[in-house]
Amino acid sequence: MTEAVMTSTGADPTVAGPVIEVRDLRMRYGAKEVLDGIGFTAHPGEVIALLGPNGAGKTTTIEILEGFRRRSAGHVRVLGSDPERGDERWRARLGVVLQSWRDHGKWQVRELLEHIGGHYAPFATDRIPRPWPVGELLAAVGLTGAARTRVSRLSGGQRRRLDVAIGIVGRPELLFLDEPTVGFDPAARREFHDLIHELTDMADTTVLLTTHDLDEAEKLADRILILTGGRIIASGSADELSRQVAGETEIRWTRDGQRFVHATADATAYVHQLFRQHGTAIGDLEVRRSSLEDTYMKLVHEAEVTR
Ligand SMILES: Nc1ncnc2c1ncn2[C@@H]1O[C@H](COP(=O)(O)OP(=O)(O)OP(=O)(O)O)[C@@H](O)[C@H]1O
Secondary structure, three states, X not given: OOOOEOOOOOOOOEOOOOOEEEEEEEEEEOOEEEEEEEEEEEOOOOEEEEEOOXXXXXXXXXXXXXXXXXXXXXXXXXXXXXXXXXXXHHHOOEEEEOOOOOOOOOOEHHHHHHHHHHOOHHHOOOOOOOOOOHHHHHHHHOOHHHOOOEHHHOOHHHHHHHHHHHHHOOOOOEEEEEOXXXXXXXXXXXXXXXXXHHHHHHOOOEEEEEOOOHHXXXXXXXXXXXXXXXXXXXXEOHHHHHHHOOOOEEEEEEEOOEEEEEEEOOHHHHHHHHHHHHHHHEEEEEEEOOOHHHHHHHHXXXXXXXX
């Protein structure tokens, strides 16, 4: 693996290969094995969602990648460096959105962002001006109207937007989001999703997020990793995952006033046959592919019974 190269003139670091590279990552707390040999890679601009039941090891994985927790074993590289040895310059290229920012209640929103943003200024490069100008950042996260509001007076949704603003004020190349939209109303969630799409489309930011919201994973992620019992049991887009679960398509129709339901692995063949047999007598046809939620529940259940 090539290490990040940075010159003192502010030239860009170059990372050959993936943004995140994890192989055979293991973590134990005392005798308890929490991560049991996980592996994945993330490429520039990719959005990866880590899904899994409570206690699956998602936060532990993210904290190891952020350099906040020492792993027990395995190979981990983030932006070309081992997170356990990441220096300030490396850290300035990461953005972290934690569960909630509760400190600095007396600060005004703009003041706080200017203060935190100032720490990133020495790490600006030719390609990435740092920090993000606060006026633009406030507009991007929808907090322009709250610029002069004290942090302690923000609503829950506004506070979460501030968490996101704090995470991206340094224009990170890699952004970690731990359950980013908890407490958002539907409009705020949609705006947040648009913001993440902008970050990944325009700035090529790589994103690793954890979420329990399957709809969010489906909307945002290029790739979903399902983690349970310390192992990645499935990986792919929402479509690829649903194809891994056999017999998933449900077909509903009516004929002569009666309702019918049939589950099949080959919906196209079944519908052909249905029309050949009954032609125009078929009404109200619905072909329902399994949702990400059905797929997720099945995969996690199968992994748990075979463990
Ligand atoms: N510091 C610690 N000491 C001992 N055990 C821990 C510690 N931190 C986490 N664990 C245990 O490790 C396991 C994985 O926890 P982790 O927080 O990574 O899961 P998670 O997938 O993020 O869960 P959630 O969805 O509930 O946030 C859990 O069983 C948890 O109790």
